[in-house]
Amino acid sequence: MANQNIIIALSKGRIFKDTLPLLAHVGIIPQDDPETTRKLILDTNHPHIKLLILRASDVPTYVQYGAADLGVAGKDVLMEHGGEGLFELLDLNIARCRLMVAGRPDAMLKAGRLRVATKYTHSAECYFAEQGRQIELIKLYGSMELAPLVDLADCIVDVVDTGNTLRANGLEPLLPIADISSRLIVNRAAQKLKHHVIADLVKQLDRYLQAGAPQ
Numbered sequence: 001m002a003n004q005n006i007i008i009a010l011s012k013g014r015i016f017k018d019t020l021p022l023l024a025h026v027g028i029i030p031q032d033d034p035e036t037t038r039k040l041i042l043d044t045n046h047p048h049i050k051l052l053i054l055r056a057s058d059v060p061t062y063v064q065y066g067a068a069d070l071g072v073a074g075k076d077v078l079m080e081h082g083g084e085g086l087f088e089l090l091d092l093n094i095a096r097c098r099l100m101v102a103g104r105p106d107a108m109l110k111a112g113r114l115r116v117a118t119k120y121t122h123s124a125e126c127y128f129a130e131q132g133r134q135i136e137l138i139k140l141y142g143s144m145e146l147a148p149l150v151d152l153a154d155c156i157v158d159v160v161d162t163g164n165t166l167r168a169n170g171l172e173p174l175l176p177i178a179d180i181s182s183r184l185i186v187n188r189a190a191q192k193l194k195h196h197v198i199a200d201l202v203k204q205l206d207r208y209l210q211a212g213a214p215q
């Protein structure tokens with residue numbers, strides 16, 4: 001397929017798992033499983049195509065700076081990153097979830113400034129500004145569900161899939177902010193210099209997705 005080098009950045013876990021069938025459809029087979037290998041650069045069956053295994057929130061940065069040509073990242077991560085120097089080529093319709101405000105059922109009734117705990121500080125700031133609601137942001141890096149339980153925050157902004165994690169902690173989804181799915185992203189240089197290979201890849205993936213790729 002490619003005789004130009006193509007580096008694709010993605011994260012292990014749900015994004016890798018859901019991207020595998022899409023890569024397989026375009027004939028790209030990783031030679032290692034990121035859940036078992038310690039390698040961070042995976043070879044594929046194509047000598048010119050490699051996969052970088054990164055923290056999900058680092059994928060846009062590697063693509064933006066050209067360390068990877070392409071990447072697979074959640075829209076939540078892209079909204080936080082700001083998307084500078086990046087183009088979204090395709091909605092891959094994988095790793096779907098919703099970005100939500102969540103908390104105890106009465107959390108929104110609080111008068112005055114809301115304390116909002118989240119790793120999605122940019123999205124939370126934009127959302128509450130649009131709503132005209134004053135907030136105090138508390139930046140966290142994980143386990144956001146804990147914050148309202150110990151009165152660190154009135155509510156959280158996090159992605160929700162089944163809602164089981166919220167429920168298990170006595171919290172509820174309260175307000176939807178955005179529907180989230182993962183996107184195929186590219187940087188300007190790769191888009192120009194590797195146009196033919198990338199356009200061909202996108203065409204094949206798009207056809208597959210339009211035909212209703214099995215989820």
Ligand code: PRT
Pocket residue numbers: 011012013014015055056057073074075076077095096097142158159160161162163164165166180181182
């Ligand atoms: O885990 P790490 O801190 O390294 O990074 P990450 O959480 O950003 O990465 P990862 O691999 O967990 O998620 C990658 C992407 O998957 C996210 O950026 C989202 O776009 C997407 N995605 C889809 C999700 C979920 N569904 C999801 N459920 N990301 C995280 N979750 C979390 C959710 O926050 C909750 O705490 O999983 C937990 C369980 O969700 P429920 O609602 O099903 O209980």
Ligand code: MG
Pocket residue numbers: none
């Ligand atoms: Mg995670």
